[in-house]
Every structure is written in structure tokens, then in C-alpha cells.
Amino acid sequence: MLNLVIYFPLLAAAAIWLGCRERGTLARSLTLAVICLETLILFGLAMGGNALSLDAEWIADYGIHYHLQLDGLGLALSVLSGGLAVVAILVGWERIDRWQAFGPLLLATLSGMVGLFAAYDLILFYVFWELMLIPMYFMLAMWGDPDSRRSATQFMLVTVTASLLMLVAIILLFIAHGVQTGIYTFDYGILKQTPLIGNTLLSKLILGGLLLGFGVKVPVFPLHFWAPLAYRKGDPSVIIMLSGAMANAGVYGLLRFTMPLMPEVTASFAPWGMAIGAIGTLYGAAQAIRQDDLRGVIAWSSISHMNIAILALFAWQAQALHGMALQLLAHGLSVAGLFAIAALLLDRKRDGVYANVGGLYAQMPKLGMCFLFFVVATVGMPGLANFAGEALILAGAISRSILWGSVGAVTILLSVIYGVKVYGKVMLGPVNPRVPTELWDLNSREKAALTVLIIAILVIGLMPQLMIETVHLPTAELLAVNIDSLFGGVHAID
């Protein structure tokens, strides 16, 4: 079953690529069908609630296992990735050309994502991590603004450099663990039982490598430098996957692999981590206010919101972690919604630069309403998904550090400012006379795409308990690493 959910999109990708050479529309329908099916299966598994697992020897000489385990957190993020892929297809329906190439790449990315959320072996994780990156690069490079190849290359070089250093860190971890316990293995299940004790230079190097590898993807301040350009130049359908789903993979990696494997050194880093998260979220929000185009605002707002998740992560406290899980889902959904709006405007030949838009609400009220919904969700309106996440995060973070928790709270205010500003510039005000007027409101396909997102945001916002239950078990397991004793400087761990 696990193998099925991971490799089904990949096999479908191969079939579509070989089978639909000249038939883009067929490829498009098939891709949509495959992803819907995949998401439904994942959703069914998530509702079933049982963690799936599979363990087999892979490369015995190096202690590499083919160990998969998909628990509540992984399932929730996988379902999100699948759902976002559906939205990406729906909003790119007309705009994306050459579906016979785009569809398979999207499917391969999804395969990599589900695989990495399920991987319980560090090398296996790395394999899926890269599997997700390569198709993403091609989607960024070949679709999007005419000069998107440069930003795509920058994205790829930055992430691959970071990934390779992460690989070095993983190998160092393997060796350090082997030296410490005599067991040479990459298997997470075994590594986790005997975490790396000690705040030595070696563990600092390992932590540094992992932070770099995962942080670039999040993107954590100050490793975010590739993101604004890529988010702005790429096709919105691709960016939905990049900012909504792939960023989660970075946080997931940090959550899964740093604290449980190296509690001491991570704990000593945690105050810095919280600081970085808080500063990053503030900086992102401030930058978002300064932007003068829609996609720029969304990009910086996304960076800002992902850094809140980092703040939560390093608070390493039950409330904050639950909030973080919610925040990952909520951010994925709302940023996808915003990029979907950007995509729909792009379909109508609007690039979202303030000077070229204005007063669109009068012409497209339905689109305007949806846009408003996503903006409100992003700024954290109570009742919608982001609020529940942010409230939990801030409560948790403040209990750990008043300073950085408050800094995080200030961003909510800033997010209202840029939210109102961007909405006002694009949607309200007098109709810009420079804009040609042939505009159409949402058609049924676009309505379907946005409705999926709106319903999901509402469900999570109104019933956060549902989501918290799904992710409770894994987070509780992670929290078994008792950070309190570490914060107190006590060095006793079982």
C-alpha cells in the first residue's frame, strides 16, 4: 500500500509521458485524474488513522534500510500536497502549454513529496528529497515568465548546494552515531533510540548541515534570498507547489530529524532558532508591505508565514508544535489560494503590478470575493485556518520566550497592513483606464479550484481539533525528547 501511494504517480508520469506525446489535453485530463485518485487514497488513509509502515534491508554494507512509515503528520502533509497539485492543475488549465511534459513532472514531484514524508531512513529521505527537486526545476525553468530560467537555475544551485552539505551532515551523523554506539545505520527508527549526546563541534557541524539543507527550502531567514525572485518569476501553478507544499518538506525535515536525533545541540541552538524565526517573520512582513506587485506581496508573505513555523519549531513545546502543524497546512492552503488568484489574473493578462491594475472588483466580483477570503485567511482572521495555527504558535512561543513570541505577534499586525494594501490596490479604487476591459469573472473550473481551498481553510479553521488529533500522536512522540531538561542545562536523557 505504501509503495502504491508513493510510486503510483511516478508510474503514471512515465505512462503519460510516453503515451501522450502530441496530445496535451489528454495528458492534462489524465494527470488530473491520477492526482485526484492519489489524493483520495491518501485522504482515506489519513481518515483511517493507522500509521503504515514497511521495513526492508536495502544496502546492508552501509546500514541503509528501505524503511517507510507514514504517520498522521506525514499523511496530513501528503494530502495537502495532493490537494495543492489538484489546484495547481485547475488554475493552470488553459495557461500551461505542453501538458504532456508538465503533467508528468508534476506527478513526479508529488511522488517525491509523498515519499519523503514517508521515508524513515535518512538516505531514502534524501533520495525522495532530490526526486522532488529535479522535476520542480524543470517546471520552474520551462514555464513562467520569459526570464524564469535564471531564477530557476539560481533556485536549483542554492538548493542543491544546501542539499549536498545536508548529505555530508547526514553521513557525519551516521559516523558519529556509529562511533558512539557501534551501530552504523541510516535508519531513523534506530538512530532516534540513541540520540547523539553532546554539544561537540561535530554535532554542531551536523546540525549546521541539516539546518542549511532544510532551511533553504523553507525558506528560513536569511537563506530566503532565492525565494522572492523564484516566486515572482515562476508560473503560479508551479509556485503553488513550491511555496505551498515543498516549503513544508523543509519544516518537516527540521522537525523530524534535528531535535530527536541530536537533542542537546539542537536545544542549545533553540534560542537562536526562535530568534531567527521571529526576525525572519518580521522581515518578511516588512518586505511585503514595500512591494508594488501582487506576486511580490504573496512571496514575502509566504516567507513571513513560514518563518513563524520556524519560531514554533524551535520553541519545541506541545502547543507550538500543534500550532506549527496547523500553520503548515493553513499556510499551504492560503498561499495556494493567493497564487491561484495571481494565476487567474495572469490568465486575464494582468500581471498584478499595482500600476497596471486597480478597480478589478467592479468587473469581477466573484473573483474579488474569493481574493478577499484568502487575504483575510492569510492575516489570521479567527475562524479560519491560519488563526488557529498562529494563536497556538504564539501562545507556545511566548511561554518559552516573551521577547521572540511578541516579535512574532507584531507580524500579525503587519500582515493586516500588507493584506489590506494589496487588496485595496488591486481590487478596489477607480478602474484603471490603462487596463483593456475584456474581463470575465470566474468560470466553473476556476470556481471549483478555489472552492476546494476555501472549504479546506474553513474546515481546519472551524475544527482545528480534528487536525490536532491527526498530528497529535507523531508530535507527542517527537516531544518525548524532553527539551525542558535540556533548556535547564540538565544533561540526563534516557
Added chain:
Amino acid sequence: MPSTDFYPVIAPALTGIGGLLVLLIGVWPRLKDAALVAFYASIVLLLGAMAVLLAPHEAAGFERFITLDPVNRHGWLLFTAGGLATLLLAWRDRQLLGEVDEQFCSLVLFAVTGTYLLSAATNLLAAFIGMELTALSVMAMIAWQPQRKGAVEAAIKYAITATVSGSIMLFGIVLMYAGSGSLYLDAIPGNLGGERTNETLVIVGLAMVLVGIAFELAVAPFHCWLADVFQGSSSPVTAFIASVGKIAMLLFLLNLADQLSGLWPAIHGVIIGMVVLSVVWGNLAALRQSNLKRMLAYSSVAHFGYVLLALTAISGDADGNADLLQAAAYYGLSYAVMNMVSFAVIGLLSGINPSADLEGYRGMGRRYPLLGVALAIAVLSLAGIPPTAGFFAKLFVFTQALNQGQLGLVIIASLAAASSLFYYLRILVVFFSVPSNEVSEEADIALQGDAVVMGPTLVISLSTAAVLLIGLCAGTVLTFI
């Protein structure tokens, strides 16, 4: 009295004598069909492979000259397969069309014989003979069709390098003999420390042998000939040099490192220098190339830098050495198969783009999806992207090097590997982007004619499958090495 076993000589004898017989077909009246000649040569190679397969599994030595042990067995099979692939590729290669005759086929056979001797040598002289036999045959193959642009230039460059490196190596061998009183690899460490031996002389000799090997492997700073040779020779020959010639030399190097591990720490500095220069210079130079063959040549320099990374930590500790050598051998194997794919694809497309300029490949991946996929897999493997063989090769080498405490070197190597992605991705983007101008009908028909591409297609599909399988089944492959 050295034990004498005849199994190790059967395969080299078969291919050597087979090469002579194939050459004789040329003087036989009324037998001038190139296809038939290539067929006979293939039979000879298959018989050689059979002889290797049927030989007993335990290590067997012949007159302390060559030893057929389990590692070499697989090496020999790889070389035989490489020779066969070269024949298949050359047979109907667009550039070599009508030029492949009994002489070319016999050269392939002689070159394969040379690689047998070189990789299995337990005696420094055997290694030298093997190296020269391979180098001479390869040189003639590079110069095939002298009227082709760059062919003679490449052959001269290769000839000079091979001669210079051969003489340096020979001088090193002489010094080692003078210092230790023995040419047998396994006897040299034991002889040291006795009367009339001189360890310094042996170490200097070893360093010179290493320089000779580095010339052949084209490790920086001894890599200057490689790009011109790759560009100047036809693709099947390039494939042979990259996938067979270099790997045979690598196996000898591993054998040397294994036997002389006690002396190895004395030359660590030399190897570390070569590693750093190769990975940095190879990747940087490859960034600047606009010709696919030259790009792959410089990437080859970098790849052998990664291989040598595993050898920086060889020391007297036998257990640790086994893992290091295994990692290096795995790297060599994956390098051989992924290059075979690349050059087979280049050869197949040489009818459309004879110069192998990168821009000439624009849109080829869309036009010929299967070729595109094969090349994409090979290039991703070269770039070290999982789950291909190239990724695991890097993983094992890095793991071993880190295990020996070479953190700085590994970080340099991984940064260099990250920068290499830049040009590998460029290849892929060019292959899969929209073609600027339509390919001429004629070239297209030539490529689509079914019989014409049978051989190369077979080579490409088998070696592409190998790139994936060697990666996915790395655990099984490691037990064989």
C-alpha cells in the same frame, strides 16, 4: 616456485589470438564483409567472457604475472561488455560508416586484451605491458579516418601523453625494483627493511608510477590531453576510452593501493593535491565548454577526482582499506555505465550533429523521447542525483572519506559537485527545449531506419538499465565488488 594456473590466461589468449585471426580475414581472398568481421570479433569477445565465467571462483594466479580474483572477474566481464558495446556502436556509426574493417575490430580485441592484463596485473611489468597494449590500440582507433577534423591532432596528443606517461611509469617501476629488489606487487612490502633495500627509492618510484597512472586516468593536473581526445575521436572510441580503458587503469590503481597500502601514507599529499585540483578544475573547466564531448571530458576529470578521494586514506589497516577500495570500485563501475550511455547517445545523434556542439542538440529529447530519457538518466547520474548509480557512488565515497576524517576534502568535493549541476542541467535543458530549427528530413530518416540503430539502441537500453539497477540494487552490487 610460483603456483601456475592456466585459467587466467585463457581469456587474454582468446582475445589476443582472436584479434590476430580477425586481422587475417583481411588477407583472406573474397572475404571483405565488414559485418561478418564484426560478427567474428563479437564471437571472440563472447568466448572470452565465457572463459571468464567458467573459470573457478577462487583467485588463481599465472606465474605471478596476472591473477584472476573475484574483483577482476567482474572487471574483465565489464571490459568484454565494453568491447562488445564498442563494436556494436562502431559497426554502423555515422562517422565511421564504411570504415570499420577487420583492422578496427582487431584493434578493439587487442585493446581489450591489454585491459585484461592491466587490471589483473600482480607484476609491475604485466601492468606496463597491458597499459602499452591498450594505449597503442586506442591510439590507432582515435586516429581512425585520418581525414576527419581533429582526428590526427587527437591521436598525436594521445600518443605523446601515453608515451610520456609510459616512460615516467617505467622509470618509476625501475626505481621500485631498484629499491626493493622485486617486481611482484605482493613481495615489495615484505622485501623492504631488509639489507640492500631502500624505502625512499620505492616511495619515489611509487609516486612516479602514480603520475603515470594519473596521466592515463586524466586526473588534474595531468588531464590536458583528455578534452581534445574526446572531441577528436569518434564516439564509439570515446566510449571505449571512458568506459573500458580508464576503468582498467583504475582497477590496477586499486590493486596497487591494496598491495602497497603500507607505503601509501607517504604519498597521501600527492593524492590529496590531485583530488582538490581535479574536482575544482574539472568542474570549473566543464562549465565553460560549449561542446558536449569536451564537457563530458572535463566532467570525467572531476569524477576521477571523486574516485581518488576514496584513496586519500589508504593506510596499513586492511579492514578499512577494503571498504575504501570497494567504494572506489563502485564509483568506477557506475562511471563506466553512465558514460557508455552518454557516448552511445552522442554517437547515435552524430548523423544530425557530428561536431557534438551543445546547441546542435536543441530539442533532441523531445524529438526522440527514449534517447532523451536515456541521456537524462545518464546525466542525472553523472550529476549524482538519486536513485541512480552516480548518487550511490558519491554517497559511498563521501561516507568512506568522512569515516577517515577527511571533512575538508569532502566539503570541497560536495561544493564542486553542486557547481557541476549547473552544466549538467544545461545539457538537459538544451535537450528538452523547443528546437530552434527543424532537423533535416534526411538525417531523420537515417536515424529512424530500424536496422541501422539496432546495435546502439541495444547498448543504450542495456546500459541505461544498468545505471538504474546499479543504483537501486547497490547493496547487491557491493557484495560482488
